């Protein structure tokens with residue numbers, strides 16, 4: 710389903726990643742101005758090369774660490790219709806001494822803490838649009854508890870609690886929802902799939918296949934669009950039925 714996003718501006722974090730790239734391409738094809746934020750310079754350069762010289766794409770290199778950094782990210786943005794938070798890292802933990810600093814803290818920072826600061830910075834810009842949207846990214850890891858990924862599962866659960874509370878606080882002006890992808894055909898779950906074996910992973914998924922990145926970006930576009938104007942505080946599981954299994 711194509712939605713017209715002309716005259717609309719959307720800030721996307723993790724924009725240089727697998728899902729981000731497909732989302733940014735589609736939003737721009739449908740007329741949006743996109744502020745693409747990522748901590749990887751290389752990913753942003755690849756995104757710019759993919760999109761070509763389109764003045765409606767602005768890339769911003771940032772790791773979104775803390776309020777001041779996030780204020781700086783939005784300093785030149787006049788107005789936003791949407792804030793999409795895809796930035797995240799998926800790190801295994803062994804729960805041994807040292808993992809609190811080496812895995813837990815950076816995982817909470819990259820998946821959860823950053824959106825707290827970024828929302829504070831973006832709120833005045835979102836309030837300049839009617840019925841603006843915030844879309845966050847949780848994970849099947851929250852629903853089922855990803856094996857050997859305790860910190861990541863905690864962070865993605867934190868995203869859901871944050872989303873539900875924020876949806877109440879910001880209603881009716883800003884609608885806040887989240888998508889929880891299952892196992893998507895992309896580099897992020899590749900190590901986990903290699904360890905568990907693809908047959909074992911697919912056997913757990915009622916639809917019997919991995920998800921496509923466009924099947925996540927499509928849900929995000931729905932949540933950004935006019936047909937989602939009565940949806941807030943919801944977690945949409947896009948996981949081929951895995952969370953029901």
Ligand SMILES: NC(=O)c1ccc[n+]([C@@H]2O[C@H](COP(=O)([O-])OP(=O)(O)OC[C@H]3O[C@@H](n4cnc5c(N)ncnc54)[C@H](O)[C@@H]3O)[C@@H](O)[C@H]2O)c1
Pocket residue numbers: 722723724725726727728729746747748749752771772773794795796797798799818819823846847848849850889890891892893894895896897898
């Ligand atoms: N791919 C999957 O199977 C899957 C499954 C469940 C959930 N998710 C979630 O969906 C989101 C997108 O996943 P993806 O597959 O596109 O991952 P990806 O690794 O391809 O992209 C994530 C992007 O976030 C960026 N990033 C990481 N930390 C950052 C930070 N602190 N500040 C700014 N940018 C940062 C990375 O540079 C990368 O470009 C993530 O939040 C992920 O946890 C993905």
